[in-house]
Amino acid sequence: MCHANTLIMLESSLYPHVSVDCVVFGFTGERLHILLISRNGTSEDGCYSDMKLPGSVIYENEDLDDAAYRVLHELTGIKNIYLQQFHSFGSPSRTQNPRDKVWLENSIHMKIGRIVTVGYVALIKIGQKLQAFSDRYEAHWCDIDDIGTLAFDHNIVVEKALAYVRLKLIEDPIGLYELLPKRFTEAELRNLHEVIYGEKVDIRNFHKKFSSLPYIVSLEEKQQNVAHRAARYYRFDKIIYNQIYR
Amino acid sequence: MCHANTLIMLESSLYPHVSVDCVVFGFTGERLHILLISRNGTSEDGCYSDMKLPGSVIYENEDLDDAAYRVLHELTGIKNIYLQQFHSFGSPSRTQNPRDKVWLENSIHMKIGRIVTVGYVALIKIGQKLQAFSDRYEAHWCDIDDIGTLAFDHNIVVEKALAYVRLKLIEDPIGLYELLPKRFTEAELRNLHEVIYGEKVDIRNFHKKFSSLPYIVSLEEKQQNVAHRAARYYRFDKIIYNQIYR
DNA sequence: ATGTCTTATTGTAGATTATACACCATCGCA
DNA sequence: TGCGATGGTGTATAATCTACAATAAGACAT
Structure with a gap:
């Protein structure tokens, strides 16, 4: 096999991977919430538990929009909502945190140099039953003012999503009504x-x-x-x- | 080397490549223009000459914003303008036109399955000297109403850029003044x-x-x-x- | 010199929309 | 039955948007 594995390793870090991340906002009637996935793992400094946005790398032959819907469904069980692309994030440093690097290698089973992620945002009535697909991917509604430090650059992604929503609601307030119950x-x-x-x-x-x-x-x-x-x-x-x- | 080349080929089409494309608007005082690169090549149906947006794949360790500035400068000589990211395009079919496939393989020297591109937009005073870096990459200002069918999905990219500019100018009209001479x-x-x-x-x-x-x-x-x-x-x-x- | 052509420059009145602001109603509960 | 908390409502003023047309200035042709 002559170094075939080595070659694959080189290749997969040479070319950027593309992922999608979903920022899903919900509203209780009083406070704005956001859908996060809890993440447990171990790194140099022992066990940790933190949160990330629902997201994952796209498939080989998948449109970006399709990938966003698929990933959100797989991680949370949510279906039939409008997701809108709002921004892409591609800083080489965004996947350089050691904790995040280890987590990526474990969950994608591949050495990855960098990931360009495409951000999607949705406004959704809160309270839909959230389906947990595994112990590692558990979805929670979190108060937007209390999300702490998220994995990767996800705090920046959330900020940008909020700014996008504010701007977008100027041209069409219909999105607001998605955020409210019937x-x-x-x-x-x-x-x-x-x-x-x-x-x-x-x-x-x-x-x-x-x-x-x-x-x-x-x-x-x-x-x-x-x-x-x-x-x-x-x-x-x-x-x-x-x-x-x- | 045992099929090493084959492996590389597989790899480079398996992982999506990421590119940036720049939609640069200029204004003569009467009509809106856009900066395009003329492209000459041959395909099944003989020689052709058409236009594309200035854009290229990003480097291994390059931020998206940096790549956009670099590419625009390399292809047109333009420097010191504000580029703003507005949307990403990743349909698997966007690089499937035979003419575009051949062109990609010739210019990137690599077999490529799909390219996710990140769109950037700029408003710029027209009339800056455009630097032509090669016979294949010649930059032109084209009337927006007369651009015909562009390479890849670039007509869609231009449409989306215009929509973004319209929306964005609501929150900050300063961009408009970039489009005018002193x-x-x-x-x-x-x-x-x-x-x-x-x-x-x-x-x-x-x-x-x-x-x-x-x-x-x-x-x-x-x-x-x-x-x-x-x-x-x-x-x-x-x-x-x-x-x-x- | 005169007239014609083309674009520049300017105001007003009415309609619509935005802002500032305070008091009584209703319900649960102690 | 009274207190605490939130619901529900109108008016006056300012600011902004809309519709609309007559005169001014310069170039050019005769």
Whole structure:
């Protein structure tokens, strides 16, 4: 076999690998959450446990978008959501942390020099059952303000995703409604605006705009068992929305 | 050597290659232009000559941004501009056109299965001397409405770049001023708006906003040798702009 | 010199949208 | 029954957007 293995090693570190990473945002009605995979391993400094974005290398004959949907499904069980590509990350140093290098070699079974990753973002109603496919890949919803230091450059990826969402919602606010459950209160939507844009909005001015939107329809139901006046529920009407804006 | 070459071939088509492509927009005062490289080659159906975006595969240890600057400089001589990443393209079919496959093998000297490319966009004052580095890589400014069918999926890349520019200019119009020469008339800026957004703007309403911008300063000079009343020149004052918006 | 052609330059009125701001209602619970 | 917490609502002012047309300046042809 004459060094065939050595050759393969050389090759696989010479050419960049391409991966996709998914930043999936969810919303509880109060706080913004993000879907992370817990990662356990050992490195020079002993055992560790930390978090990473759901992501993986793409297949040989797979489109980037397809890879993102596949990976998200494989790692979390999530299907039927819109993923949007927002940025690619290719710094040679992004896979140079020793902990990350060891983890990559163990999980991809290959020596890897660098990985260019393509970032995808989704807004999703929180609370879908998350399917855990193995003990190593366990998906969790984490409060965005409490994610600590993630694997690779994933903190940067998350920041960039948030910036993209803010910009993108200017041209089409429909993404916001993906972040809410079927029925929601006005305050929940107001909270969502505040966590995404990072600033308080005026309650009465918000109400004025909210109540003028024809595609927000009011339901009969109200909150129950709350220690204050119960708020009315609303729903987002996609049909009316599409009639107006598509 | 026992099939070592075969192995290399397998490897290089197994792992995706990563390239960058640059969409560089320029503006004459009337029409939007884009920087393209002419490509000559032969394929099954004889000689051909067509155009492609300036782009190339990245080096082993090169950041994506660095690669974009390097490639643009190598192919066109352009330096010192802002390039912004806007989207990545990775469809397996994007490198399957026979003409493109042959061209790739000749220019990269390697059999390549697929290339994931990262798109960069820049707005640049037109008219900088373009440096031609070889007979095969000759850079030209082409009218955006007259670029025909480009190599690979580059027509799609250009479309996406334009959409990105439109969106991006909402949050920061400074990019627009990169597209204009040092001194420009109000009509030139108005034309630029019209070609970028693809619709007529009201002359007087535009003037009202234009003349209220503190960072647009009027010069004494006027147009010369025009067959009508000469228009006044203005310039963009970066210092005033930064004082207000940074 | 005069007229014609082409583009430059400028304002106003009305509609729409954004902002600032405070009080009463309702419900659970002690 | 009263307190604590959140829900729900209007008005006045400022700022911005929209629609719209007549005169000015220079080049050129006669």
